[in-house]
Structures are given as C-alpha cells and as structure tokens.
Amino acid sequence: MLNGWIELDKKAEGGPRVLRKVESIDDAVKEQLLSIRNGQSDALTDAQKADFKKRKLLVEVTVKSFVLKKGAAFTTSLTKPETDLTMDMLTNGSWREKQFKAYNFEALGVPPASGHLHPLMKVRSEFRQIFFEMGFTEMPTNRYVESSFWNFDTLFQPQQHPARDAHDTFFVSDPAESHEFPMDYLERVRKVHAEGGYGSQGYLYDWKLAEAKKNVMRTHTTAVSARQLYKLAQEGFKTSKLFSIDRVFRNETLDATHLAEFHQVEGVVAERGLSLAHVMGLFTEFFKKCGIEKLRFKPTYNPYTEPSMEVFAYHDGLGKWVEIGNSGMFRPEMLLPMGLPEDVNVAGFGLSLERPTMIRYGIENIRDLFGAKVNLKMVYDNPICRLDKQ
Ligand SMILES: N[C@@H](Cc1ccccc1)C(=O)O
Numbered sequence: 001m002l003n004g005w006i007e008l009d010k011k012a013e014g015g016p017r018v019l020r021k022v023e024s025i026d027d028a029v030k031e032q033l034l035s036i037r038n039g040q041s042d043a044l045t046d047a048q049k050a051d052f053k054k055r056k057l058l059v060e061v062t063v064k065s066f067v068l069k070k071g072a073a074f075t076t077s078l079t080k081p082e083t084d085l086t087m088d089m090l091t092n093g094s095w096r097e098k099q100f101k102a103y104n105f106e107a108l109g110v111p112p113a114s115g116h117l118h119p120l121m122k123v124r125s126e127f128r129q130i131f132f133e134m135g136f137t138e139m140p141t142n143r144y145v146e147s148s149f150w151n152f153d154t155l156f157q158p159q160q161h162p163a164r165d166a167h168d169t170f171f172v173s174d175p176a177e178s179h180e181f182p183m184d185y186l187e188r189v190r191k192v193h194a195e196g197g198y199g200s201q202g203y204l205y206d207w208k209l210a211e212a213k214k215n216v217m218r219t220h221t222t223a224v225s226a227r228q229l230y231k232l233a234q235e236g237f238k239t240s241k242l243f244s245i246d247r248v249f250r251n252e253t254l255d256a257t258h259l260a261e262f263h264q265v266e267g268v269v270a271e272r273g274l275s276l277a278h279v280m281g282l283f284t285e286f287f288k289k290c291g292i293e294k295l296r297f298k299p300t301y302n303p304y305t306e307p308s309m310e311v312f313a314y315h316d317g318l319g320k321w322v323e324i325g326n327s328g329m330f331r332p333e334m335l336l337p338m339g340l341p342e343d344v345n346v347a348g349f350g351l352s353l354e355r356p357t358m359i360r361y362g363i364e365n366i367r368d369l370f371g372a373k374v375n376l377k378m379v380y381d382n383p384i385c386r387l388d389k390q
Pocket of ligand 1: 219220221222266302305326327328347348349350351
C-alpha cells in the first residue's frame with residue numbers, strides 16, 4: 001500500500017477486500033537483494049543495509065582470507081644461522097655465503113664459572129685484613145707436625161701436664177721423634193722446668209729429652225709463636241706484631257661444636273714495657289674492627305701466660321656473654337730462656353676461626369661447615385664475610 005501497488009476496499013461487499021492497483025510493479029528490494037547475492041555488496045548504502053538487517057533480510061559476515069606464496073628465501077631444508085665468525089670462515093671466504101645470527105643485546109650474560117672460597121677462608125681473609133690494618137705481619141704456619149718441645153716445653157708447659165696426654169693430643173708414630181733442636185736453648189728450657197731460674201722456682205721435676213722429642217700434631221698455633229719469638233731473640237729484638245691463622249689438632253670428642261681439627265686465629269705483640277692495659281686496649285681495638293664492642297676479661301690459667309684472661313663478648317643475638325678467646329702476657333720462664341731482653345713483654349691471644357664463622361653464617365653444626373659432610377652448595381651460596389656490626 002505504501003508503494004501504491006495495492007489498495008484496501010473497506011466497504012466491499014462481504015467485508016474489507018485487498019485490490020490490485022497497478023498492472024506491474026518495480027520491486028527495488030528484490031533487485032537489491034539479488035544484486036547482493038551476485039556479489040555486489042557495495043550496491044547498498046549503509047542505511048539500506050541496516051534496514052535490511054533489521055528486517056532479517058540480510059546478515060553480514062566478515063571473511064578474512066590469506067594468500068601464501070613462496071618467498072625469495074623459500075627452502076625446504078633448515079639451516080642454523082652461524083653464531084661465531086671463525087678463522088676458517090675468514091680464510092676460506094665462506095663467511096660471504098653464511099647466514100649470521102643477529103646479536104641479542106637483551107640476553108643475559110652467562111654467569112662466569114669461578115672458584116669459591118669456603119666460608120672459613122672468607123672469614124680468614126677478613127681477619128687477615130684486620131691484622132694487616134693494625135700493622136701485624138703473618139707468621140709461617142706450614143708445620144702441622146711439631147715436636148713436643150716447640151708445642152709444649154718452650155711454652156713452659158710441664159711434661160706431666162694433662163694436655164700432653166694422648167687423650168688430648170695426637171702423637172705422631174712415624175716419624176715419632178724430632179731430633180734437631182737448638183741445644184743451648186733446649187738446655188735453658190730444661191733448666192727452667194727442672195730447676196727454675198730467672199726469679200722462678202720452676203716445676204722441680206726430672207725434665208726428659210725423650211718427652212720433648214715426641215712429635216705431635218700441633219695443638220695450638222702458639223707453637224708457631226714460640227718459634228717466631230725464639231727467632232726474634234736470635235736475630236736481635238725489635239718491636240713485633242705477629243699473627244697467624246691456621247689449623248690445629250686436638251684429640252677431642254666430636255660433637256656439634258667440636259672437631260678434632262680446627263683453626264686458630266692468634267696474635268702476638270712483643271714490645272718493651274708492654275703493660276696489661278696496652279694489651280686490653282689492643283684487644284679492644286681488634287675486636288672493635290670485628291664488630292664486637294662489648295668486651296669482658298676474666299682471669300684464667302695458661303701454663304705460659306701470667307696474667308691470663310679469657311675474653312668474653314656480649315652477643316646481641318644470643319643476649320648473653322660468650323667466650324670468644326684466650327689471652328695473656330707470656331711468662332718470663334718462657335721468654336727469658338729464648339734470649340729476649342728482660343724489659344720486653346709479650347702479649348698473646350687466640351681464638352677459633354670456626355666460632356665467629358658459625359655465628360656469622362648462622363651455621364649450627366660444625367660438621368656442616370667443615371669435614372666430609374659439607375655441602376658444596378653452602379660454599380657457593382654464602383656471600384663474602386664482613387665482620388661489621390649486625
Ligand atoms: N694457645 C691458647 C691461646 C693463647 C695464645 C696466646 C696467649 C694466650 C693464649 C689456646 O690454645 O687457647
């Protein structure tokens with residue numbers, strides 16, 4: 001009716017009737033749909049399309065298609081691009097034909113494979129550094145096997161002292177004895193033990209050379225200090241600050257905090273008119289450099305030092321005082337037979353390397369730090385040690 005093709009006769013006989021109005025029609029919608037079917041989708045305006053879609057005469061679909069063709073570098077065989085320009089490629093000219101892989105500047109570098117210091121050695125380097133800063137020189141510690149003479153007798157440790165027992169000390173069976181000793185010095189050592197001298201009554205016992213000859217695994221690095229102090233007396237005394245950090249051996253019952261071999265850090269200062277106050281000042285400075293500020297000294301006994309002091313440090317983490325070392329002024333019965341001048345005093349102190357390392361790295365069982373059960377990953381992963389305050 002809108003197009004004027006038909007009309008409605010409402011008054012017709014028998015009710016409203018639809019009547020043809022024109023002879024022929026021109027059906028534009030049909031024409032348009034046919035032309036779309038023939039592929040001429042742009043024959044319609046957007047408004048017409050929207051109208052047809054609304055009337056559900058039309059659905060619009062998007063069809064994407066791709067055309068693949070062989071490219072210039074098309075090949076059916078895979079070749080890996082070169083990653084290295086080699087000498088051969090340069091000399092035979094094959095580099096001209098080769099495909100080279102482009103550099104990836106975003107790629108992470110390969111971590112360089114390198115050696116790793118064991119935590120004990122890291123802490124050792126830190127202690128060495130502190131000693132060097134304080135003007136100390138390092139003693140030669142390459143002698144693991146010592147005669148009892150240098151390990152005990154020169155240190156005025158009597159031959160019946162319990163530390164010289166096989167329960168505490170490893171004796172060496174082959175070779176069981178040392179034979180070369182500075183005989184005049186040895187005689188002075190015998191005499192001070194057996195008869196006294198230098199204002200001391202000695203121990204008054206029958207000192208035996210056979211006992212002094214016995215080889216032991218050195219039980220402390222103080223044996224090294226004794227050799228060095230004797231050498232110092234022979235070469236003409238001069239003020240000396242000496243240190244050593246190396247392995248010592250004791251016949252200990254093994255447990256979580258004790259091994260039969262461990263490391264000692266030892267410092268020795270020889271100077272004219274050295275007083276206990278100097279020595280305490282020195283320790284205070286040394287431990288301060290290690291990050292330990294609160295120190296306490298407690299009297300103790302060593303055969304070779306008088307006075308002797310155990311050094312305690314307040315451990316903030318543990319909230320208590322812990323023993324960190326042993327120290328003292330070497331006795332005249334040890335120093336004078338060596339030939340050191342009478343006004344020379346020598347102070348010494350020793351501590352273990354394991355203890356600060358375990359505290360530093362939070363290792364609770366010494367066997368995780370040293371020995372056959374050590375996990376190499378622990379060695380790789382632990383950072384360099386800095387003995388500063390936590
Ligand atoms: N030799 C002592 C340490 C020490 C060294 C020097 C002087 C006094 C003590 C020890 O084994 O514990």
